[in-house]
Amino acid sequence: MTTESLVLEIKKKQSFLCIGLDVDLDKIPKHLLQEEDPIFAFNKAIIDATHHLAVAYKPNTAFYEAYGIKGWMSLEKTIAYLNSNYPEIFTIADAKRGDIGNTSKMYAKAFFEDLGFDSVTVAPYMGKDSVEPFLSFKDKHTILLALTSNQGAFDFQTKKVNGDALYNEVLRTSKTWENAKNLMYVIGATKAEYLSKIREIIPDSFLLVPGVGAQGGNLKDVCKYGMTKNVGLLINSSRGIIYASSEKDFAKAAAGKAKELQSQMQQILSK
Amino acid sequence: MTTESLVLEIKKKQSFLCIGLDVDLDKIPKHLLQEEDPIFAFNKAIIDATHHLAVAYKPNTAFYEAYGIKGWMSLEKTIAYLNSNYPEIFTIADAKRGDIGNTSKMYAKAFFEDLGFDSVTVAPYMGKDSVEPFLSFKDKHTILLALTSNQGAFDFQTKKVNGDALYNEVLRTSKTWENAKNLMYVIGATKAEYLSKIREIIPDSFLLVPGVGAQGGNLKDVCKYGMTKNVGLLINSSRGIIYASSEKDFAKAAAGKAKELQSQMQQILSK
Numbered sequence: 001m002t003t004e005s006l007v008l009e010i011k012k013k014q015s016f017l018c019i020g021l022d023v024d025l026d027k028i029p030k031h032l033l034q035e036e037d038p039i040f041a042f043n044k045a046i047i048d049a050t051h052h053l054a055v056a057y058k059p060n061t062a063f064y065e066a067y068g069i070k071g072w073m074s075l076e077k078t079i080a081y082l083n084s085n086y087p088e089i090f091t092i093a094d095a096k097r098g099d100i101g102n103t104s105k106m107y108a109k110a111f112f113e114d115l116g117f118d119s120v121t122v123a124p125y126m127g128k129d130s131v132e133p134f135l136s137f138k139d140k141h142t143i144l145l146a147l148t149s150n151q152g153a154f155d156f157q158t159k160k161v162n163g164d165a166l167y168n169e170v171l172r173t174s175k176t177w178e179n180a181k182n183l184m185y186v187i188g189a190t191k192a193e194y195l196s197k198i199r200e201i202i203p204d205s206f207l208l209v210p211g212v213g214a215q216g217g218n219l220k221d222v223c224k225y226g227m228t229k230n231v232g233l234l235i236n237s238s239r240g241i242i243y244a245s246s247e248k249d250f251a252k253a254a255a256g257k258a259k260e261l262q263s264q265m266q267q268i269l270s271k
Numbered sequence: 272m273t274t275e276s277l278v279l280e281i282k283k284k285q286s287f288l289c290i291g292l293d294v295d296l297d298k299i300p301k302h303l304l305q306e307e308d309p310i311f312a313f314n315k316a317i318i319d320a321t322h323h324l325a326v327a328y329k330p331n332t333a334f335y336e337a338y339g340i341k342g343w344m345s346l347e348k349t350i351a352y353l354n355s356n357y358p359e360i361f362t363i364a365d366a367k368r369g370d371i372g373n374t375s376k377m378y379a380k381a382f383f384e385d386l387g388f389d390s391v392t393v394a395p396y397m398g399k400d401s402v403e404p405f406l407s408f409k410d411k412h413t414i415l416l417a418l419t420s421n422q423g424a425f426d427f428q429t430k431k432v433n434g435d436a437l438y439n440e441v442l443r444t445s446k447t448w449e450n451a452k453n454l455m456y457v458i459g460a461t462k463a464e465y466l467s468k469i470r471e472i473i474p475d476s477f478l479l480v481p482g483v484g485a486q487g488g489n490l491k492d493v494c495k496y497g498m499t500k501n502v503g504l505l506i507n508s509s510r511g512i513i514y515a516s517s518e519k520d521f522a523k524a525a526a527g528k529a530k531e532l533q534s535q536m537q538q539i540l541s542k
Contacts (some may be wrong), residue, residue, distance in 0.1 A: 060374055062368070062375070066377040068347070068386075073340060096394070096397075097333070097367070099367055100420070100421040101421065106295075106334055107336065110337045115339075123394045124427060125394050125396045125427060126416070126423050126428075127426030128422070128426050131423075148371070150371040152371075152398020154398065156437065156440065157398070159433070166427065166432070173427070
């Protein structure tokens with residue numbers, strides 16, 4: 001998917017909501033456990049109930065890998081279902097991959113070509129030749145971890161390198177890589193005040209922002225400091241939406257929570 | 272597996288060789304493509320021919336994921352084969368994972384419990400709470416990326432933080448984490464001269480050293496600067512061993528290359 005198509009979809013739906021499909025069999029409604037593929041049944045219901053409120057879905061691959069082959073089959077079914085039924089939706093494999101060149105190429109092929117995701121999250125630690133293989137795919141997007149929303153972000157990401165935080169060094173350096181136009185960045189919502197500085201370095205790039213909701217970030221602040229003329233934000237919520245209810249009404253409850261966020265987004269976009 | 276068992280095995284075999292199982296269907300002997308599971312058939316033959324020369328095997332998960340469900344089945348069969356037939360072998364899932372706490376726990380469960388690997392490689396960028404979930408498993412090992420063997424290592428890993436390289440900051444910080452005794456580190460062989468400084472920070476930890484062979488590192492230098500009284504090194508070679516021949520004699524040729532390295536190791540250990 002092109003960035004232009006994503007922006008059009010955001011404007012049409014008045015939403016820049018991304019829903020994280022982090023499916024845990026211990027948390028989904030009990031009645032789904034009788035299904036042949038409970039994870040896919042859960043995802044399908046959530047997607048069908050929320051697709052008009054969200055512009056992106058983000059399965060975190062860890063949750064699928066944790067169930068082995070069965071989990072991978074659920075992931076394949078989920079992305080195939082999205083691509084067949086809602087091709088206008090932007091899809092993110094939250095995989096946080098990154099390896100030496102020829103290996104990153106294998107990962108890129110797996111997520112972009114075989115599974116058919118529009119984007120994948122990638123870790124920056126191994127540098128340019130671990131990320132560029134992802135960037136070479138046309139109309140596919142590489143979402144580089146810059147500033148994450150967890151406490152551990154303060155261990156290395158905020159440490160000073162060349163007089164500035166490491167995550168800003170990651171932003172600056174990655175801009176020089178081949179096909180850098182295909183880069184987006186993960187920037188945690190827990191540190192909204194950092195966004196002004198970030199926007200000086202990458203004024204136009206899309207940011208995937210986790211940490212609104214369960215992790216405590218504030219939507220208004222993120223938009224105040226991070227929004228661009230093309231919106232430039234995808235706000236992710238996972239547990240706050242998909243586990244809104246653990247009863248038979250789970251999909252409806254999820255849609256209710258998604259609607260709350262979408263309404264706030266509509267209000268912000270209308271200003 | 273305990274570190275003590277690994278050290279005993281190294282002394283018994285006079286080898287600290289790790290063989291990387293990075294299987295690419297374009298590179299394996301053509302006759303194997305008729306097998307029901309060519310990747311597993313290849314791995315099984317390589318393992319059977321080299322298990323007496325190596326103390327560890329390291330499948331890079333990217334190569335398996337690239338083939339989707341089939342690839343994951345080949346990975347499952349490979350680790351199950353190793354655990355059943357050669358339980359004395361140390362197994363490494365080269366997955367370079369790392370995510371926020373509850374997600375890292377899912378990855379740890381997948382690799383340690385479900386698949387049954389002894390260790391997994393993990394990226395440090397997200398800090399303490401992304402790594403500690405891996406460290407809490409008894410007799411399982413977390414191999415943290417510190418200094419990798421690719422060119423991109425110079426983008427961030429060698430940048431100065433608090434007056435020292437970021438990878439040394441990673442070593443120092445990670446030592447303070449809970450269950451840090453379960454940490455090992457990836458240190459690329461292409462920079463053997465850095466090892467003296469590294470050994471000042473982590474005098475006893477095991478290092479997984481890629482980059483001998485295809486990536487140009489030098490075995491003698493690595494041992495000179497990096498070896499401890501318990502050896503403390505696992506030297507990985509992937510392509511140089513497993514693709515020694517693309518004919519029917521591939522397993523024998525791989526054993527020949529493994530024997531060359533093991534002989535050099537034996538010589539070094541005898542000094």
